[in-house]
Amino acid sequence: MEDGGNRRKPSWLRVSRAACGKSADVRRTLAGLGLATVCSEAACPNIGRCFSCGTAAFLILGGICTRACGYCAIEKAAGRRLPPPDEDEPERVAMAVAAMGLRFAVVTSVTRDDLPDGGASAFAATIRAIRTTTPGTGVEVLTPDFQGDFRSLETVAGAIPDVFNHNIETVERLFPRVRPGASFRRSLDLLSEYSRMRPGMPLKSGLMLGLGEEESEIAESLEALRRAGVRMLTLGQYLQPVKGCVPVERFIPPDEFDSWRERALAMGFGSVASGPLVRSSFGAGDSFEELSGHDG
Numbered sequence: 510m511e512d513g514g515n516r517r518k519p520s521w522l523r524v525s526r527a528a529c530g531k532s533a534d535v536r537r538t539l540a541g542l543g544l545a546t547v548c549s550e551a552a553c554p555n556i557g558r559c560f561s562c563g564t565a566a567f568l569i570l571g572g573i574c575t576r577a578c579g580y581c582a583i584e585k586a587a588g589r590r591l592p593p594p595d596e597d598e599p600e601r602v603a604m605a606v607a608a609m610g611l612r613f614a615v616v617t618s619v620t621r622d623d624l625p626d627g628g629a630s631a632f633a634a635t636i637r638a639i640r641t642t643t644p645g646t647g648v649e650v651l652t653p654d655f656q657g658d659f660r661s662l663e664t665v666a667g668a669i670p671d672v673f674n675h676n677i678e679t680v681e682r683l684f685p686r687v688r689p690g691a692s693f694r695r696s697l698d699l700l701s702e703y704s705r706m707r708p709g710m711p712l713k714s715g716l717m718l719g720l721g722e723e724e725s726e727i728a729e730s731l732e733a734l735r736r737a738g739v740r741m742l743t744l745g746q747y748l749q750p751v752k753g754c755v756p757v758e759r760f761i762p763p764d765e766f767d768s769w770r771e772r773a774l775a776m777g778f779g780s781v782a783s784g785p786l787v788r789s790s791f792g793a794g795d796s797f798e799e800l801s802g803h804d805g
């Protein structure tokens with residue numbers, strides 16, 4: 510089995526079709542509500558497991574992004590004018606959460622630098638809609654960097670998600686190639702500011718490994734995240750989604766992910782999901798419970 514760059518995937522990255530069991534009916538529910546999940550858009554290998562654990566990640570604010578990250582296959586605006594946010598989308602997401610009986614919902618989006626608040630009010634409205642429709646469902650938001658605008662951040666923080674997630678994705682040296690248009694410092698500042706706005710509230714971030722980063726750079730990035738107040742972490746293998754995206758430099762073996770988990774826990778992270786198939790929203794509900802258990 511190969512990745513989008515035709516590199517042969519090692520055995521530990523091969524997932525059986527059966528693992529995608531429950532996703533068919535979920536796709537129908539979502540299609541009926543005109544919604545998209547990152548899970549299906551990114552052909553996530555964990556779709557079966559997450560859906561069967563009552564977790565799903567919803568993509569709001571459309572499927573066209575104003576950025577052009579080197580690792581991402583999502584459609585790019587490339588200067589085109591994008592439609593305004595869909596006013597009914599928050600309610601439709603809440604209806605899907607109820608229809609799927611989710612115990613934990615992740616809300617994420619493309620980056621909408623074309624919107625005055627970067628889409629922050631759509632995130633806040635979606636959190637509130639889910640809270641109203643299914644008060645028992647946990648909500649994590651995985652947001653863009655809002656171009657470092659703390660007023661947009663306050664808009665999201667004001668809706669009090671259970672988990673605030675913003676991925677740094679890679680180490681600082683690789684940003685120009687992997688995340689042009691973004692900044693390592695800006696992402697750290699956003700996380701620090703959220704931690705200042707909502708002390709003690711679960712703060713999460715994540716990195717993809719296998720893009721050419723050095724071990725010391727990963728360790729420095731994790732320490733920087735801890736200093737920013739991040740307590741939940743995801744580490745997963747980067748896979749080239751399509752030709753034209755940055756190539757995989759290395760397939761990281763599972764035992765290396767295990768040792769990163771141990772190192773991250775020793776640095777004080779309260780919840781660490783680290784493994785070849787781990788993605789930002791992977792087992793998001795379990796990670797939240799792991800942190801709650803850790804905090805006692």
Ligand code: SF4
Nearest residue numbers: 574576578581619620
């Ligand atoms: S900002 Fe997000 S959706 Fe946009 S190109 Fe980058 S990774 Fe893809």
